[in-house]
Amino acid sequence: MGDDVARPAEGRQPAAPVSRGQIARRVRILRAASELGAREGLASVQMHDVAKEAGVAIATLYRYFPSKPYLFMAVLEWHIEQYLGGHESGQGNGRKNLAPADADAAAEVAELLITLSVKLLDSPLLASAVALSSFTEYATAVPARIDIVDSALGQAILRLLGADEASETDRSRARLLIYGWWGLFVAMLTEEISTEEAETNMRLAARLLLTP
């Protein structure tokens, strides 16, 4: 992993895909990384194998994803976005308008996060890869690092709470919930706590953090 970590050009923004061809290429890369990560784990995946499996040039791969941790962080976000897309459209409508701090909304957020963990843990090697990457990213200089509340997951939580115009406190509640979810996810991954404990903890977190 060492070489890849050292590779990103600091301060350079990764290319954002704009055309349909570029978007398709980006998805091919994410799918290839996902499959290789699930099969081999983070340490064994080589950037050139990802490029080969996705059918793109190595330079193209690095243009979209400047490092291996960056790539696997994008894999995590991609899985979360896919899951959220399915989850929300499964309910007929991408936007709900529950009253803020409604107990049912808090419970619904808890179930969303529990199901997301279960889905990610379906593939333990990939889950470890994305968990380790997302943290490695924190410790390296990454361009375009965004506030977690502005991620797909943060926005989904705010939407479930009906907070179209989220106040600073709404954002803080969502942030703390994501940190709680993340801690529980990693603790489950490492078998520090059981799945049942993690689920009980997640429901408690949503109730305490999201209802007044």
Added chain:
Amino acid sequence: MGDDVARPAEGRQPAAPVSRGQIARRVRILRAASELGAREGLASVQMHDVAKEAGVAIATLYRYFPSKPYLFMAVLEWHIEQYLGGHESGQGNGRKNLAPADADAAAEVAELLITLSVKLLDSPLLASAVALSSFTEYATAVPARIDIVDSALGQAILRLLGADEASETDRSRARLLIYGWWGLFVAMLTEEISTEEAETNMRLAARLLLTP
């Protein structure tokens, strides 16, 4: 870092120091790692430099700390224990008996965690080293990994809440608060959020998670 990560003998427990000489040696190692980490950052610190600086044989170092991430996780715990020792004895008494879920107790826990972050962030390179290590540890097979609630920090929180006989819910509240603190600490470290925001968030977390 690669070699060190691969090094721990899985399933083997690191040696626990028992004699005064062993305890002194362990502290010398932790201090040396701490100084080298603060000066050079995690990636540059070599286990043999730590052994040299601490005046111990490399085999001794590995007997106590089977890997570099393990060593830096112990450095984090050592700093936290030192801080908590000073904090509690500064109040005259290591044990308080506030009513559980008392608003003042929640506020006091928030201040404890804020001050702990500030203290750890005094040395940003060391803070990055311990943050990165503690996460790397999660992803590698580490013997003797304990539930975070049973760490010095978890126990200090439960004591501040007066929960001598902590219920499962008390333990969950403490766990979620530690995850929140940790997420805020990393977000501060990476300048994703400002120190002021992190402090506001920490107070909110303690209020929501610790009071009914």
